[in-house]
Amino acid sequence: MAAMLKKQKILLLFAHPAQERSEVNIHLYNAAKKVEHVTTVDLYHEYPAHHIDVDKEQQRLREHDVIIFQFPLYWYSTPAILKDWQDLVLEYQFAYGKGGTALKGKIFLCALTAGGSESAYCSGGYNHYTLRELLRPLEQTANFCHMRFIAPFALFGARTAVEEDLLTQHIEDWKKLLNALSEQRLDLEQAAQLTRVNENLDALIQETV
Amino acid sequence: MTSYFIQAFIYLCAAVIAVPIAKRLGLGSVLGYLIAGVIIGPITGIVGSETATIQHFAEFGVVMMLFLVGLELEPRMLWGMRHRLIGLGGLQVGITTLLVFGANVGFGLDWRIALTIGLIFSLSSTAIVLQTFNEKGLTKRDGGRAAFSVLLFQDIAVIPMLALIPLLALPDLVTSIETVATSAEHHEEINLVAHLPNWAYGLVIVLAITAVIIGGRYLCHPLFRIVAKTGLREIFTATTLMLVIGIAALMSLVGLSPALGTFLAGVVLANSEFRHELESDLEPFKGLLLGLFFITVGAGIDFSIIWKNLSLVLSLTLGLMVAKSVVLFALGSLFKLKGADRWLFTLSLAQAGEFGFVLLSFTIQHHALPMDLAQLLSPVVAFSMFLTPALFILFDQVIVRRYEKQKIDREADAIDEEGPVIIAGIGRFGQIVNRLLVANGVKTVVLDHSVSMVDTLKKINIKSFYGDATRPDLIHTAGIEQAKLLVVAIDDRHRTNDLVKYVKQTHPGVKILARAYDRAHAYELQNAKADSIIVETYYSALEAGAEALRQLQFHPFKVEQLKRVFVATEKERHDTLFNTWREAEGENRFGSNYVQLFLELEKALAEAMKKDRDAGHSRSERGWTPPPKQYQGELD
Numbered sequence: 037m038a039a040m041l042k043k044q045k046i047l048l049l050f051a052h053p054a055q056e057r058s059e060v061n062i063h064l065y066n067a068a069k070k071v072e073h074v075t076t077v078d079l080y081h082e083y084p085a086h087h088i089d090v091d092k093e094q095q096r097l098r099e100h101d102v103i104i105f106q107f108p109l110y111w112y113s114t115p116a117i118l119k120d121w122q123d124l125v126l127e128y129q130f131a132y133g134k135g136g137t138a139l140k141g142k143i144f145l146c147a148l149t150a151g152g153s154e155s156a157y158c159s160g161g162y163n164h165y166t167l168r169e170l171l172r173p174l175e176q177t178a179n180f181c182h183m184r185f186i187a188p189f190a191l192f193g194a195r196t197a198v199e200e201d202l203l204t205q206h207i208e209d210w211k212k213l214l215n216a217l218s219e220q221r222l223d224l225e226q227a228a229q230l231t232r233v234n235e236n237l238d239a240l241i242q243e244t245v
Numbered sequence: 246m247t248s249y250f251i252q253a254f255i256y257l258c259a260a261v262i263a264v265p266i267a268k269r270l271g272l273g274s275v276l277g278y279l280i281a282g283v284i285i286g287p288i289t290g291i292v293g294s295e296t297a298t299i300q301h302f303a304e305f306g307v308v309m310m311l312f313l314v315g316l317e318l319e320p321r322m323l324w325g326m327r328h329r330l331i332g333l334g335g336l337q338v339g340i341t342t343l344l345v346f347g348a349n350v351g352f353g354l355d356w357r358i359a360l361t362i363g364l365i366f367s368l369s370s371t372a373i374v375l376q377t378f379n380e381k382g383l384t385k386r387d388g389g390r391a392a393f394s395v396l397l398f399q400d401i402a403v404i405p406m407l408a409l410i411p412l413l414a415l416p417d418l419v420t421s422i423e424t425v426a427t428s429a430e431h432h433e434e435i436n437l438v439a440h441l442p443n444w445a446y447g448l449v450i451v452l453a454i455t456a457v458i459i460g461g462r463y464l465c466h467p468l469f470r471i472v473a474k475t476g477l478r479e480i481f482t483a484t485t486l487m488l489v490i491g492i493a494a495l496m497s498l499v500g501l502s503p504a505l506g507t508f509l510a511g512v513v514l515a516n517s518e519f520r521h522e523l524e525s526d527l528e529p530f531k532g533l534l535l536g537l538f539f540i541t542v543g544a545g546i547d548f549s550i551i552w553k554n555l556s557l558v559l560s561l562t563l564g565l566m567v568a569k570s571v572v573l574f575a576l577g578s579l580f581k582l583k584g585a586d587r588w589l590f591t592l593s594l595a596q597a598g599e600f601g602f603v604l605l606s607f608t609i610q611h612h613a614l615p616m617d618l619a620q621l622l623s624p625v626v627a628f629s630m631f632l633t634p635a636l637f638i639l640f641d642q643v644i645v646r647r648y649e650k651q652k653i654d655r656e657a658d659a660i661d662e663e664g665p666v667i668i669a670g671i672g673r674f675g676q677i678v679n680r681l682l683v684a685n686g687v688k689t690v691v692l693d694h695s696v697s698m699v700d701t702l703k704k705i706n707i708k709s710f711y712g713d714a715t716r717p718d719l720i721h722t723a724g725i726e727q728a729k730l731l732v733v734a735i736d737d738r739h740r741t742n743d744l745v746k747y748v749k750q751t752h753p754g755v756k757i758l759a760r761a762y763d764r765a766h767a768y769e770l771q772n773a774k775a776d777s778i779i780v781e782t783y784y785s786a787l788e789a790g791a792e793a794l795r796q797l798q799f800h801p802f803k804v805e806q807l808k809r810v811f812v813a814t815e816k817e818r819h820d821t822l823f824n825t826w827r828e829a830e831g832e833n834r835f836g837s838n839y840v841q842l843f844l845e846l847e848k849a850l851a852e853a854m855k856k857d858r859d860a861g862h863s864r865s866e867r868g869w870t871p872p873p874k875q876y877q878g879e880l881d
């Protein structure tokens with residue numbers, strides 16, 4: 037039955053202001069370009085002066101079922117252009133408020149990399165909060181816009197991921213997740229509960245029949 | 246006079262027919278000229294003994310070629326490739342020479358002859374190989390680059406070879422020929438140094454070389470400047486020819502090789518801002534004379550000797566190519582060329598080259614090889630060149646395929662090897678473009694037709710070349726084939742348009758960024774298919790407008806938004822305006838239709854700045870707009 041479902045279209049909004057120094061994100065982004073049903077947008081490439089085209093971005097949102105922000109975590113939040121993007125694109129009467137239902141029912145998630153180790157992101161660690169807790173502004177934004185927020189696809193300790201040889205596995209997981217999302221094989225209920233969606237990715241994905 | 250016309254016509258005719266056919270068949274122009282010579286010479290017998298006289302004249306093409314080789318030798322470039330140039334090139338020439346030398350001595354030849362042949366056979370064909378690399382896009386491959394350094398080394402190595410070969414003259418050959426020749430030809434050669442004692446001779450040589458170097462360094466520059474300022478192109482060409490011929494004459498007078506002298510002069514001028522202009526002036530002369538030279542070589546081939554020794558010639562050819570390949574393959578492995586690149590390196594350089602012919606005719610003149618042996622070796626060089634296209638086909642069809650399969654699909658490099666950016670016109674506009682590019686490590690070639698501008702820029706360390714960039718041959722020598730981008734920043738709008746059209750036609754792969762004088766010019770450039778067009782005053786005027794708004798106490802951040810809306814609205818209407826302009830005829834292109842549309846644009850601009858959108862906000866304020874005051878009531 038799963039194979040009969042309509043393919044979900046994924047919009048990947050990538051925000052990285054220093055791509056020439058990127059060790060993880062750029063590879064994830066390039067890998068996503070090759071996945072079917074994924075539209076990739078490099079925001080800093082398209083809007084180098086932050087002059088975001090609101091109409092164009094809103095139209096893109098309307099045409100997709102899954103919205104992903106991909107970024108390296110900057111001060112527990114997104115790089116500046118993604119904040120600009122939210123401030124400009126998620127307009128009254130488009131994303132919220134009277135008649136603002138353009139995003140209703142769409143799935144929203146963050147794919148991000150964090151410099152600190154997973155143990156740093158907890159009440160006892162030096163970051164004091166879990167990643168999921170730190171992403172609450174985004175979670176609430178998604179809720180406010182009637183979207184379904186699911187746990188982030190996160191890589192901790194990203195500064196040394198290449199040296200520790202974590203990249204290959206992470207890219208494989210990433211492709212698996214994107215495919216599962218477009219084929220509607222991801223268990224969204226469970227995915228909404230976790231701290232990060234790639235804690236145990238295989239358990240969340242149904243095999244195709 | 247009539248007979249000269251007829252002869253010239255026969256030679257040109259043969260070249261015009263044979264060269265395009267040879268190129269079409271992938272044989273390259275050198276082989277085309279050779280075939281032309283074979284057809285008008287030994288096969289049909291249209292031309293005869295006068296070819297020898299013409300050959301002496303055509304050898305001047307070689308002298309020019311070495312001047313151009315010298316001109317290409319920028320010290321910085323040479324330094325960058327020194328390891329491969331000296332290591333790979335030196336070993337290739339050295340080992341191949343030794344191998345051939347050894348084999349010849351084994352055959353029982355005199356050691357001087359053996360060494361001469363070794364030198365001749367160690368060279369490969371720059372003309373065929375580089376042309377094929379360009380045609381097949383192999384220049385950027387590692388194997389192609391390695392081959393290039395070897396070819397460059399060989400071109401330079403010709404100079405010492407020309408000096409060495411007279412020393413290898415065979416004494417008995419010299420005396421036997423001289424006794425015949427002295428009485429007949431004695432008056433022909435003028436030589437200032439023939440009767441000087443050895444120490445004075447040495448002194449004269451040192452003086453002559455010093456004169457070339459110092460003259461090239463300190464006299465040529467002011468001379469070319471004065472001539473360039475006249476703006477008469479033919480006088481510039483005349484000056485160039487005068488220089489090359491003068492040096493050749495000087496060298497002959499003191500008994501040195503003219504090729505050596507002009508090569509030196511070329512090296513001295515390699516850093517000059519007139520380099521590209523010199524190159525494009527000499528290129529046609531050199532090409533024609535070299536062509537003529539190869540025709541005479543073809544015409545001079547004695548088929549009776551080849552037929553008599555056919556199996557010997559063929560086995561020598563094959564033996565030579567196998568020996569050269571083995572040396573090349575081994576060196577390729579030693580210098581860590583991998584896979585297909587090692588094969589490219591091996592196969593592309595396995596032939597003997599056009600310098601082989603030059604050296605052969607030189608050896609005959611200097612009695613270093615007996616005539617009949619040279620007659621036998623000349624077809625070996627030619628045959629190995631004939632086989633080269635076949636080797637390239639082997640590379641394309643068999644080797645590349647075999648290795649491409651093994652190649653893992655890796656991500657394309659973000660920035661691959663950049664071709665240079667050519668900047669035509671280095672006035673107020675071009676300077677800023679150039680400075681930004683150079684500051685970011687982009688290689689630029691800058692051209693300007695004003696000598697005083699080139700001089701001024703020299704003072705602030707911007708390297709530029711004198712020359713009119715709208716001339717096809719100059720844009721060609723500046724390297725348009727390899728260029729990624731051409732920036733056209735010259736003042737004359739018609740010439741700008743012509744240049745854009747020409748480059749788009751001949752090199753559609755090169756992106757063009759053009760500076761437009763005004764809106765109409767921008768349309769003309771768009772019509773000419775320029776890729777990016779910047780109207781020279783647009784952004785500075787826009788910035789001035791923004792500054793005016795800031796002076797009027799508009800908030801600077803707000804001003805940025807207004808500026809953006811202005812640009813975006815203009816952009817939206819651009820195509821409509823352009824099409825109206827294009828469809829209108831002649832002088833009336835800014836007629837009533839256009840004016841109407843322009844007025845509409847102005848209205849749209851005002852609206853975009855002011856008019857409220859559905860949600861009650863002006864477009865410029867659309868960003869960062871709070872929801873209406875009553876919005877909380879709408880939320881559940």
